[in-house]
Amino acid sequence: MMHSQNAGSLDTVEPQDADYSYVPSLSDDLALLILARVPLSEHAKLCFVNQRYLSLLRNGELYKIRKEMGIREPSVFLLASGESRWRALDPRLGSCRDLPExxxxxxxxxxxxxxxxxxxxxxxxxxxxxxxxxxxxxxxxxxxxxxxxxxxxxxxxxxxxxxxxxxxxxxxxxxxxxxxxxxxxxxxxxxxxxxxxxxxxxxxxxxxxxxxxxxxxxxxxxxxxxxxxxxxxxxxxxxxxxxxxxxxxxxNVTPGFARSPPLVAVVNNELYLLDAPSNQLKVYLKGSNSWRELGPVPVRADDRGGWGVAFKSLGNELLVMGSAQNAPGIRVMTICTCCPNPGSNNLQWQVRRSNGHHSSPFVFNCSVMVA
The missing domain is CATH 2.120.10.80 (Kelch-type beta propeller)
Known part of the structure; x- marks a missing residue:
C-alpha cells in the first residue's frame, strides 16, 4: 500500500491495491455502509487504500450514500487573523488540518x-x-x-x-x-x-x-x-x-453602533441572533415577528461591533468563535457550542477548543460545510 507525506489533489493520487486475501471479504453493499460512517477528517486516508475507494471519493458516490443514510457531518472552514491558509476544523473531535494554499x-x-x-x-x-x-x-x-x-x-x-x-x-x-x-x-x-x-x-x-x-x-x-x-x-x-x-x-438596530452584518444562524429551523451591542443570544419568534433573549454568549462581540466573531449553525448546535468573554486582554481564540432551546434561558455553553496558536482571536471568514 502506498503512503504519502504530502497528499495533495485526489487527481494526483495513484493508490496500489493491497493484498488483503487473508481478510474475509465483505459484500460491496456492506462495505459501502461501513465506509459511509468514516468521519470526514479521515477521508483523505481512504484514497490510498485502493482504486475503488479513490473512485468513490472522486465521483462523490460516498457522499451521496452518506446523505441517503442521514449522515450529515459539519466541518468548519476558517481563516483567522495571523493565518496564511484556510483551516478545516472539527470542534467536536478537536481535529484541525490546513487546506492547500x-x-x-x-x-x-x-x-x-x-x-x-x-x-x-x-x-x-x-x-x-x-x-x-x-x-x-x-x-x-x-x-x-x-x-x-x-x-x-x-x-x-x-x-x-x-x-x-x-x-x-x-x-x-x-x-x-x-x-x-x-x-x-x-x-x-x-x-x-x-x-x-x-x-x-x-x-x-x-x-x-x-x-x-x-x-x-x-x-x-x-x-x-x-x-x-x-x-x-x-x-x-x-x-x-x-x-x-x-x-x-x-x-432591531442600535442607533450609533457601528456594526457588522447581523450575526444570525438557524438551528432546528429556529432563527438565532447574536446581538453584538449586548452580547446576548436571541431567538426569533415567528408568530409575533419579535425576539426573545436567551442569555449571554461566551465571546466578546461588542468590542468590534460584531466584526471578527463567527456565529454559525453546527448541526443541531450553535457555534461561536472569538475572544473569550471573561478573559480581557488575552488574545486567544475560543470556540464554544451549545444546543439552544427556544423556550429556555438556561444556556449550556461548552468550550470545544481554545487555540493559542492564533496571534489574534479575530475571525476573517468562517463557513460550515455539511456533508
Whole structure:
C-alpha cells in the first residue's frame, strides 16, 4: 500500500491495491455502509487504500450514500487573523488540518473576502488585481479552483446554503475600488453543474446584510440601503412561488453602533441572533415577528461591533468563535457550542477548543460545510 507525506489533489493520487486475501471479504453493499460512517477528517486516508475507494471519493458516490443514510457531518472552514491558509476544523473531535494554499494574487490574499459552503464546495469571493473573483475549494479533490464568477459580481452580500443550492443576494457592484451601486439582484449556485442562475430581484436594495435558510425559504435580513440608511426589514425568497416577500421590522438596530452584518444562524429551523451591542443570544419568534433573549454568549462581540466573531449553525448546535468573554486582554481564540432551546434561558455553553496558536482571536471568514 502506498503512503504519502504530502497528499495533495485526489487527481494526483495513484493508490496500489493491497493484498488483503487473508481478510474475509465483505459484500460491496456492506462495505459501502461501513465506509459511509468514516468521519470526514479521515477521508483523505481512504484514497490510498485502493482504486475503488479513490473512485468513490472522486465521483462523490460516498457522499451521496452518506446523505441517503442521514449522515450529515459539519466541518468548519476558517481563516483567522495571523493565518496564511484556510483551516478545516472539527470542534467536536478537536481535529484541525490546513487546506492547500489558495493560488490567488496578493490583492485577494490581503483583501476582504466573503465565504459560504454548499454541498462539498467552499466558495470564497474577493478582489484580485483584475477585479472581483471567486475561488472554489472542492472537498472531493482537496484542491482550489478558480470560478465560476457570479453573473453579477458583488461584495458585502448575503448568502446561505439552501438545500442543494447556495443563494446570494444584495451587496455592492463596484468598478475598481469605487462602489457604483447597492444591489437588489440575487443568484443561486449549483454545485453539481458549477454554474450560477439569476433569481428574481429582491424588494429592497441592501448591502452588509445577512442570509439564512429557514422554513424552506432564503431569508435576507437587515443591512444598509442605497441611501446608507439602516434597514430593519427582512425579506425571503419563496422558491415554490418564485417571489420575494417583505418582513417589516424584523430586526432591531442600535442607533450609533457601528456594526457588522447581523450575526444570525438557524438551528432546528429556529432563527438565532447574536446581538453584538449586548452580547446576548436571541431567538426569533415567528408568530409575533419579535425576539426573545436567551442569555449571554461566551465571546466578546461588542468590542468590534460584531466584526471578527463567527456565529454559525453546527448541526443541531450553535457555534461561536472569538475572544473569550471573561478573559480581557488575552488574545486567544475560543470556540464554544451549545444546543439552544427556544423556550429556555438556561444556556449550556461548552468550550470545544481554545487555540493559542492564533496571534489574534479575530475571525476573517468562517463557513460550515455539511456533508
Amino acid at each position: 489558495l493560488p490567488s494574487d496578493w490583492c485577494f490574499t490581503s483583501g476582504d473576502k466573503e465565504s459560504f459552503c454548499v454541498g462539498t464546495h467552499l466558495l470564497v469571493s474577493g478582489r484580485e488585481l483584475e477585479g472581483l473573483v471567486i475561488w472554489r475549494y472542492e472537498l472531493l479533490a482537496n484542491r482550489w479552483f478558480r470560478g465560476p464568477p457570479m453573473i453579477g459580481p458583488r461584495c458585502l452580500f448575503a448568502s446561505a446554503s439552501c438545500g442543494d443550492f447556495a443563494c446570494v443576494a444584495g451587496g455592492i457592484r463596484s468598478e475598481g475600488l469605487r462602489a457604483i451601486e447597492v444591489l437588489n439582484s440575487a443568484e443561486k449556485y449549483n454545485p453539481h453543474t458549477r454554474s450560477w442562475e439569476l433569481l428574481p430581484n429582491m424588494l429592497r436594495q441592501r448591502k452588509m446584510c445577512s442570509g439564512c435558510y429557514m422554513d424552506g425559504k432564503f431569508y435576507v435580513i437587515g443591512g444598509v440601503d442605497e441611501r446608507n440608511r439602516d434597514l430593519t426589514c427582512g425579506e425571503f425568497y419563496d422558491m415554490e412561488r418564485n417571489v420575494w416577500d417583505l418582513v417589516p421590522d424584523m430586526i
